Amino acid sequence: MEELKFDAAKIFIAVAFLAFAGLLVRLYNALVLKPDRLRSALRKQGITGPPPTLLLGNIWEIKKALSTKVKAPAREIPVYHNCAALITPFFEQWRKQYGDLFVFSLGTSPKIFINEPGILREITTxxxxxxxxxxxxxxxxxxxxxxxxxxxxxxxxxxxxxxxxxxxxxxxxxxxxxxxxx
Structure with missing residues (x-):
């Protein structure tokens, strides 16, 4: 009888281990492999961008760019026609570095930035x-x-x-x- 209890405990531990290993494999696939495959496919088409970190993507770079953006003096009204560069300086920096079409990541989700009128027209029409x-x-x-x-x-x-x-x-x-x- 004790042998059956011992065997049942071993089976339970083995099943729990397999379930945990399966969960880890699924997480690795969803958080690492799938975004990497997508970025690789985009890279083959000539769409590059800033390299992401493992789980946060480019969030740290975005946060850093937002914290270092230049602010105008309080009494001075700036005359600046490139509003996007003021609001999202990281996009302006990446646009200069990678061109009008690039990929960046928010977390593990890759996003495509498009600043080409022809492509935007095609998408919207x-x-x-x-x-x-x-x-x-x-x-x-x-x-x-x-x-x-x-x-x-x-x-x-x-x-x-x-x-x-x-x-x-x-x-x-x-x-x-x-x-x-x-």
């Missing part, structure tokens, strides 16, 4: 519904954003985009004084 937002984004921000154009996908996004598109035609945008003077 593409009628394919294959471009979509990650499901995690919809789960996290769904209660906040609802089913608007920012958070929706597929047919819902296409319908909303079709409704909004005429408002951004050049004839309508020219009405605003700011765009006609600059």
């Amino acid at each position: 593409c009628t394919s519904l294959d471009f979509g937002k990650p499901s995690a984004q919809q789960k996290e921000f769904g209660p906040l954003l609802g089913q608007g154009i920012i958070s929706s996908n597929g047919a819902t996004w296409a319908r909303q985009s079709k409704i909004l598109a005429p408002e951004f035609y050049m004839e309508k945008v020219k009405v605003y004084d700011y765009f006609s003077k600059h």
Whole structure:
């Protein structure tokens, strides 16, 4: 009888060890291998970017750039037309270093930065519904954003985009004084 108890304990420990090892393998795959494969595929297409750290990606670089950004004196109103460089200096630095198309990581999730008008035009005018937002984004921000154009996908996004598109035609945008003077 004691042999059966001893064997059951050994079996339980072996199963627990295998379950733990399986969990470690899945975590390693999700946190290391999958992002590396994606970055490697992008690198083969000529899209490079700053090297990420293991679990944080480029978050430390972003935090460092935000803490060292130049601030104008309080009484002086800066006249600066490159607002993006003031708000996100890390993107400006990486854009100068890697070009208008590069990949960076927020945590283990690689993101593509696109600053080329031709590519942006293709993405925004593409009628394919294959471009979509990650499901995690919809789960996290769904209660906040609802089913608007920012958070929706597929047919819902296409319908909303079709409704909004005429408002951004050049004839309508020219009405605003700011765009006609600059």
